[in-house]
Amino acid sequence: MNGAIFFSSKYGSTGEYARWISEATGLPVFNIKDAPDPSKYDFLILGSPIIYYKLSIHKWVKKHLKNIDNKPIIFFSVSGAPAGEKLDGWIANSIPKYFIIHMNHVALQGRQIPEQLTLYDRMMLKIAGMFNKDPKASKEESQGFDFMDKSTIQPIVEMAKEFILIETSA
Numbered sequence: 001m002n003g004a005i006f007f008s009s010k011y012g013s014t015g016e017y018a019r020w021i022s023e024a025t026g027l028p029v030f031n032i033k034d035a036p037d038p039s040k041y042d043f044l045i046l047g048s049p050i051i052y053y054k055l056s057i058h059k060w061v062k063k064h065l066k067n068i069d070n071k072p073i074i075f076f077s078v079s080g081a082p083a084g085e086k087l088d089g090w091i092a093n094s095i096p097k098y099f100i101i102h103m104n105h106v107a108l109q110g111r112q113i114p115e116q117l118t119l120y121d122r123m124m125l126k127i128a129g130m131f132n133k134d135p136k137a138s139k140e141e142s143q144g145f146d147f148m149d150k151s152t153i154q155p156i157v158e159m160a161k162e163f164i165l166i167e168t169s170a
Contacts, residue, residue, distance in 0.1 A: 001072075001163045005029040006038060007047035008057040011117070013110030013148060014049045014078045020150050021045060021076075024157045025164070032060045039067035043074070043163045045156060046103075049110060050079035050087070052124070055094035065099065073103035074159050080140055080147070083107035106155050109147030112140070 005027050009015035015031065022029035027045065030036065038044055048057035055061075055077065061068070081087045087107055091100060114122055129142035 001042035001166045002040075003027050003043040003045065003160060003163055004036075004038070004041045005045040005047065006032055006035050006057075006060075008032050008049065008055075008060065009047075010049055010051055010056060011112070014047045014076075016148065017076065017078060017108055017110075017153060018045075018047050021047075021153050021156055021160070024153065025160045027160065027164075032057060037067070038064055038071075041071070043072040043160075044068060045074045045076070045160060047076045047078065050077055050081070050090050053090045053093065055091060058094040061095050061099065065096070069099055069102075072163055073099075074106070074156055074163075075103045076106045076108050076153075076156055078108050078110040080109060080112060080137070080145055081107075082109065104159055106152075108152050109145075109149070111146045111148045112144045113146070114142075114144045 005018050005022055007014050007018040007029070009031065018029050021027070046057060046061070048055040077087065077091060079087065091105070117125070125141045129138045132138040132141060
């Protein structure tokens with residue numbers, strides 16, 4: 001099968017993961033800002049950070065939904081939050097439920113370096129940190145974190161290689 005990686009990124013973590021996946025699979029990688037039509041691919045790997053409790057790729061997904069909702073989708077989200085109910089809720093509030101049901105989701109943790117954030121984002125994270133009841137998460141929101149780990153792409157790479165093999169064995 002012919003596949004491609006499409007991603008959205010604000011501060012670079014999602015783009016870095018997308019490039020690592022591309023290197024491991026040989027698939028082309030595109031930032032959604034200047035991406036080709038996704039309908040020409042048999043399967044897609046979509047990547048998005050979570051910005052203010054929403055996937056930044058949500059508008060692109062909705063715009064292309066009729067061309068991608070029948071394709072196999074491997075989706076990776078990037079945030080400070082680990083996989084779990086909170087992350088699932090943010091995704092559910094971003095894209096249609098029927099799309100979520102048929103995609104394979106892998107949660108990856110990213111990087112937040114306060115000095116690289118816009119003033120607005122820094123201030124919003126400081127405020128969020130003050131109200132967060134989880135002391136560890138509160139500290140990470142206000143002081144930053146770096147959870148980037150190349151080895152965490154392995155489940156995505158394995159799924160992509162299964163789709164690629166479908167074409168070569170047919």
